[in-house]
Amino acid sequence: xxxxxxxxxxxxxxxxxxxxxxxxxxxxxxxxxxxxxTKKDHIMNQLISRYLSPxxxxxxxxxxxxxxxxxxxxxxxxxxxxxxxxxxxSIAIVLIAIRGSFYAFESYGSKDNAFYMFLYGATxxxxxxxxxxxxxxxEGGFIxxxxxxxxxxxxxxxxxxYSWSVVFLAIVSVxxxxxxxxxxxxxxxxxxxxxxxxxxxxxxxxSPTIIASLTTFIALSQQNYDHYESALDLxxxxxxxxxxxxxxxxxxxxxxxxxxxxxxxxxxxxxxFFGYGASHLPYILRPFxxxxxxxxxxxxxxxxxxxxxxxxxxxxxxxxLLMRLFLFDADYVKGKK
Amino acid sequence: xxxxxxxxISRLLTSMTLxxxxxxxxxxxxxPVLVSVAELIGIKKKDPHYTLLARxxxxxxxxxxxxxxxxxxxxxxxxxxxWPSFMRFAGNVIALPLFMETxxxxxxxxxxxxxxxTWDRFKNPIYHWLLSIPVVIGGxxxxxxxxxxxSFMNQPQGFDMENGTITAIDPLAAMFNPATPTKVFHVVSxxxxxAAAVLAAIAAISILLKKGSAYHKKALKLTVSMxxxxxxxxxxxxxxxxxxxxxxxxxKLAAGEWHFETEAGADLVVFxxxxxxxxxENAIRIPNALSFLAYGDFNAEVQGLEETPxxxxxxxxxxxxxxxxxxxxxxxxxxxxxxxxxxxxxxWNEHNRLILAGIAVAGPLSMLAIEFGWIYAEVGRxxxxxxxxxxxxxxATTSPYVGAMFWLFFALYVVxxxxxxxVLRKMFKxxxxxxxxEHRFPQIAATKEDDKS
Numbered sequence: 001x002x003x004x005x006x007x008x009x010x011x012x013x014x015x016x017x018x019x020x021x022x023x024x025x026x027x028x029x030x031x032x033x034x035x036x037x038t039k040k041d042h043i044m045n046q047l048i049s050r051y052l053s054p055x056x057x058x059x060x061x062x063x064x065x066x067x068x069x070x071x072x073x074x075x076x077x078x079x080x081x082x083x084x085x086x087x088x089x090s091i092a093i094v095l096i097a098i099r100g101s102f103y104a105f106e107s108y109g110s111k112d113n114a115f116y117m118f119l120y121g122a123t124x125x126x127x128x129x130x131x132x133x134x135x136x137x138x139e140g141g142f143i144x145x146x147x148x149x150x151x152x153x154x155x156x157x158x159x160x161x162y163s164w165s166v167v168f169l170a171i172v173s174v175x176x177x178x179x180x181x182x183x184x185x186x187x188x189x190x191x192x193x194x195x196x197x198x199x200x201x202x203x204x205x206x207s208p209t210i211i212a213s214l215t216t217f218i219a220l221s222q223q224n225y226d227h228y229e230s231a232l233d234l235x236x237x238x239x240x241x242x243x244x245x246x247x248x249x250x251x252x253x254x255x256x257x258x259x260x261x262x263x264x265x266x267x268x269x270x271x272x273f274f275g276y277g278a279s280h281l282p283y284i285l286r287p288f289x290x291x292x293x294x295x296x297x298x299x300x301x302x303x304x305x306x307x308x309x310x311x312x313x314x315x316x317x318x319x320x321l322l323m324r325l326f327l328f329d330a331d332y333v334k335g336k337k
Numbered sequence: 338x339x340x341x342x343x344x345x346i347s348r349l350l351t352s353m354t355l356x357x358x359x360x361x362x363x364x365x366x367x368x369p370v371l372v373s374v375a376e377l378i379g380i381k382k383k384d385p386h387y388t389l390l391a392r393x394x395x396x397x398x399x400x401x402x403x404x405x406x407x408x409x410x411x412x413x414x415x416x417x418x419x420w421p422s423f424m425r426f427a428g429n430v431i432a433l434p435l436f437m438e439t440x441x442x443x444x445x446x447x448x449x450x451x452x453x454x455t456w457d458r459f460k461n462p463i464y465h466w467l468l469s470i471p472v473v474i475g476g477x478x479x480x481x482x483x484x485x486x487x488s489f490m491n492q493p494q495g496f497d498m499e500n501g502t503i504t505a506i507d508p509l510a511a512m513f514n515p516a517t518p519t520k521v522f523h524v525v526s527x528x529x530x531x532a533a534a535v536l537a538a539i540a541a542i543s544i545l546l547k548k549g550s551a552y553h554k555k556a557l558k559l560t561v562s563m564x565x566x567x568x569x570x571x572x573x574x575x576x577x578x579x580x581x582x583x584x585x586x587x588x589k590l591a592a593g594e595w596h597f598e599t600e601a602g603a604d605l606v607v608f609x610x611x612x613x614x615x616x617x618e619n620a621i622r623i624p625n626a627l628s629f630l631a632y633g634d635f636n637a638e639v640q641g642l643e644e645t646p647x648x649x650x651x652x653x654x655x656x657x658x659x660x661x662x663x664x665x666x667x668x669x670x671x672x673x674x675x676x677x678x679x680x681x682x683x684x685w686n687e688h689n690r691l692i693l694a695g696i697a698v699a700g701p702l703s704m705l706a707i708e709f710g711w712i713y714a715e716v717g718r719x720x721x722x723x724x725x726x727x728x729x730x731x732x733a734t735t736s737p738y739v740g741a742m743f744w745l746f747f748a749l750y751v752v753x754x755x756x757x758x759x760v761l762r763k764m765f766k767x768x769x770x771x772x773x774x775e776h777r778f779p780q781i782a783a784t785k786e787d788d789k790s
Contacts, residue, residue: 061443072436075428082421086736089418094749097407104403105760149735303508311440318447
């Protein structure tokens with residue numbers, strides 16, 4: 001395997017990790033706010049805050065990891081994405097900043113402040129929307145390189161059906177992944193009323209997710225036919241993804257094996273995400289950067305990979321400790337600690 | 338309104354983010370050290386006052402660390418958004434410590450999460466204390482890695498330039514450039530110092546305003562002692578940094594010291610003003626002191642600003658930044674020493690109102706010194722973003738929307754700053770230490786034995 005392929009695979013795994021953990025967090029914020037508005041907060045907010053409190057910063061780090069790693073492995077991306085994403089990127093930063101800090105303000109400072117809860121809920125949906133811009137422009141056609149440097153074509157972006165279908169897909173998947181996870185967590189905590197509620201959310205958001213995926217696929221064929229065709233060559237990968245989707249929904253519908261249901265959700269997105277990523281190659285940003293044109297020098301690539309492996313040896317045990325203490329410690333989950 | 342060019346607005350936006358982030362990053366690196374020490378003393382002495390100190394500091398810390406994390410994310414992304422050409426270039430050479438910094442940060446975030454939620458989960462409290470160690474290490478390592486990147490911008494090395502392409506890349510040489518040792522030492526020691534000074538100021542203000550209990554007095558003794566130690570370390574680090582500058586980045590030292598002509602036995606110019614012929618007026622001159630500061634020898638020759646081409650000279654106003662930073666540094670050293678002397682001499686009262694007021698202002702002042710120091714470090718590198726290789730104008734984004742982003746971020750930092758202060762006030766005002774002590778450790782509060790000390 002060449003360095004650039006190792007690099008992009010590792011980064012893609014991190015982005016996938018962020019997709020899962022951030023979706024849980026973003027969706028949970030939205031559900032917490034929604035529950036409060038519909039006067040059901042007493043049922044589930046305790047559950048949500050017990051999970052969210054210890055992990056929110058970890059979520060953020062996945063994202064930082066991804067973009068710092070991307071710039072490290074593929075320095076050209078700093079130039080092209082940096083130049084063109086000034087506005088969407090800045091908006092995303094502002095939203096992430098508001099979300100992160102107000103979460104801390106709310107949970108350690110003023111408890112149950114409705115305005116903070118609103119910010120927390122709303123940003124959870126807006127962040128995926130603004131971040132998805134980066135994936136949208138990677139398909140090409142939204143950037144032009146002029147004498148004055150690279151510029152983003154806002155008109156094209158805002159009027160493109162593809163761009164909006166990606167935004168829609170991002171938002172509904174967030175809600176779906178999050179509800180699926182909360183169903184698992186509620187079941188583990190033995191919290192029947194909360195489980196009943198989040199199970200409904202999970203089933204409700206499952207069909208929009210699959211519809212949005214199909215819509216995005218169709219819009220992709222309009223936006224970038226080459227990518228669409230190479231995605232079709234990988235049809236079986238997307239097929240496996242759909243199969244996992246059906247398993248997940250079936251299990252939750254049956255009200256059994258919530259853990260396995262969530263594992264299926266993770267596989268559903270793993271396959272879809274890697275199918276998308278693999279068919280996107282060799283381009284990182286069409287037509288400006290491919291993984292081989294944009295990759296850093298060999299020395300840096302090797303040292304980044306070495307550091308990465310060393311870092312994992314440090315982080316995986318720490319993450320396991322974190323999960324054992326908060327995610328899989330039944331007493332903690334049940335609120336006894 | 339006067340028009341600013343893109344590079345200037347880019348610099349303004351980055352300065353704003355960095356100056357705001359610096360407050361929280363400094364506390365983020367320093368406070369865990371104090372928390373860890375207080376918790377350990379609490380366990381060793383079996384004194385719940387110290388345990389409560391560690392708990393309350395940690396609680397405030399969660400708020401500042403949250404702002405630190407989100408503004409750190411902001412500056413991380415802004416490096417690419419605002420300085421795309423710099424990151425494309427620098428990414429090839431200095432990406433390694435940036436990448437390692439995320440690991441350190443990750444490590445810290447995980448253990449901070451565990452530390453926060455496990456105060457009462459262990460039978461033996463020392464296990465909980467052990468969890469503070471990775472938080473301290475993670476914070477300090479983050480500072481280390483990110484400072485190596487800044488050092489690299491001042492002393493780029495570890496690569497060759499051939500016709501505009503970079504070859505022979507050595508990431509470790511880039512990371513461990515000549516600026517790294519002194520800069521890291523200075524950043525870390527001054528962060529510890531500032532955190533101690535800020536916490537000392539809080540204790541001093543509590544005693545000034547509400548007489549304060551034994552709890553506050555213990556807090557004051559602990560923080561001022563640490564302040565003294567770290568002030569000495571910071572002074573040593575600052576001195577080494579000046580010697581580094583004299584040797585490797587003479588134009589920064591020369592501009593900071595208003596040292597225009599190369600000469601042996603150079604005077605140190607303290608404060609003062611410049612007239613229209615760029616002659617120094619109204620300054621305190623310490624004979625031969627600059628030579629001593631730069632080389633440890635009163636007669637050494639110090640390079641003047643005249644030897645730097647005119648378009649590569651940093652602006653002269655950084656002189657004030659340097660002088661203010663150093664003055665405040667010595668002030669913290671002096672006031673903490675004064676307190677310790679008054680404490681050790683039994684006849685004297687260290688809780689003298691003047692000394693307390695002096696400590697109270699040392700907190701905000703030392704935070705200002707951090708800001709002045711960073712301004713000196715960054716503006717003193719101008720016009721370069723990577724000294725000798727790339728100027729800020731070449732590096733800045735050419736997007737026309739930087740101005741609008743400036744105001745967007747300005748609004749963000751106002752909201753975060755106000756939110757942080759409001760929440761911190763509410764957090765501690767509604768829950769004073771005495772009440773919490775009674776609540777958590779009823780047996781101790783009941784005895785009140787050392788309340789009159």
